[in-house]
Amino acid sequence: MTDERSRDRIQSIERGVAVLRSFSGREASLSVAEIAARAGLARPVVRRILLTFEHLGYAESRGAAWTLTPRVLEIGAGYFAASSLPEISYRYMSHVVERTGDTCSVGVLDGHEIIHVARVEDHRPLPDSVRIGQRLPAHATALGKVLLAHLAPEELEATLAAAPLEAHTPRTITSADRLRERLAVVRARDYDVSIEELYPGQVAVAVPILVDRRPVGGLGVSSSTVRETEQSLTEVVMPLLREVAGAIASAYRNANPQRFRRSAV
Template sequence: MPRLKRTEEEEKAREGSEFIETLDRGLRVIQSFGIDRRPMTLSDLSKSANLPRATVRRILMTLVKSGFVAGNERLFSLTPRVLLLASAYLTSNQISTVMQPLMDEVAGKAKEVCSLAILDGEEVVFIARSSPARVFSTGLDIGYRLPAFCTSVGRVLLGRLANDELTRTVDGMKLAAQTQSTLVDKSAVIATIIADRTKGYSLVDQEAEEGFRSISVPIRRYDGAVIAAANIGAHVDRITTGEMIDRFLPLLKEMSLAAQPLLV
């Protein structure tokens, strides 16, 4: 059972006098539910969150009374009420609000899924997506996470770092292969990210998922700062890498330019 790991920033925050340990533990238990995508036992959650069983039990009972967790004393699962936490972020997030109509237009023209992601530690988190009418289940759901180093959106977002910071960041990562095509040599990953930054886009071919390739561009704030990345992905049977550059890249670049003056 994998355990949740705190980032260096989270560990530093714990040292502050205003840090609330109980709240932190409750949030760790909530996050633990997403690891195996199934109802979990008290022991599962205790191991995943790296907390004592007695502590986890008290947290679960609180979450049950608050309506965020359902359980029968043996198996526990999150309830739809947890979506209130995600919806609060999405409705208050300016990037999603501005980008959604632009992404809808791009997805319609490309006839493929268009997604928007931000960087969270060593992972990317997808915060918006748009599908053409003919696509019903293809693509990455909102909230889905992937390693940043081997995804097109991740490489675009890592590319906003200065070279020295980028090197330190990648050197501190554990690069685990997701497919047979995943680039895991750190020097090669760094060089690829720098090259992608120069080109203004990133194209990743079956490194994050077998049979899937995607192309991404940076989404910039009004002052030029990169705050997100947008991509179009497709199965390898439907489109070549050359076609992605010819067909999808102009659409993504046009969308990025249209969004920049609207993002403050």
């Protein structure tokens, strides 16, 4: 479907955002060629954008390598306000880590990916540790599936049509039909357990954070096959997550009354 507002968009801003998003990996710096390949832009265009960001203080170059500066954090500062989901969630996530000894995360759905917006790690961090702002495939994560399960049917079908169901391990669901079946189960029980679907040796369980029966995010615990089993995640960790997700949802609703108007009694 054609975007009716496409004529009102500013292409130069879209390109600038594409350059910023090129730095979403684990590399500390990138060359113009690497950024151009990731952003799908011509090198001269990327160079001009980087020079503009350098002038504004958001990027700097060292020889042929470019890095972002701490000033880019200003861009996301508004999202992490006191009433935001991440800031409210942090008050409760440490309780989960203390009780389980595992890593606790909050994620939100963006298309076919999950974005981690809050994370508290145990003193024994997992390999391939996720960073704030990092994107992971929704179909291969417990956090992703509890949020996909709450999409309206037409939204889910649009997401599945656009989503590459790539295999990350032999356990990853790569069939749209199998994923629909899994999401139906997740929707019925309102939690998901993922066993080595994204990384070998890693397991996870997640529940939605529901405000007025609508998900504002997902709360999950990730661990290893050495520390947790599917049974322990389901019987011990999941009930704790439900309790904490309820507390987060209540606090988030109270902190944002303008978003959630109570129906007149």
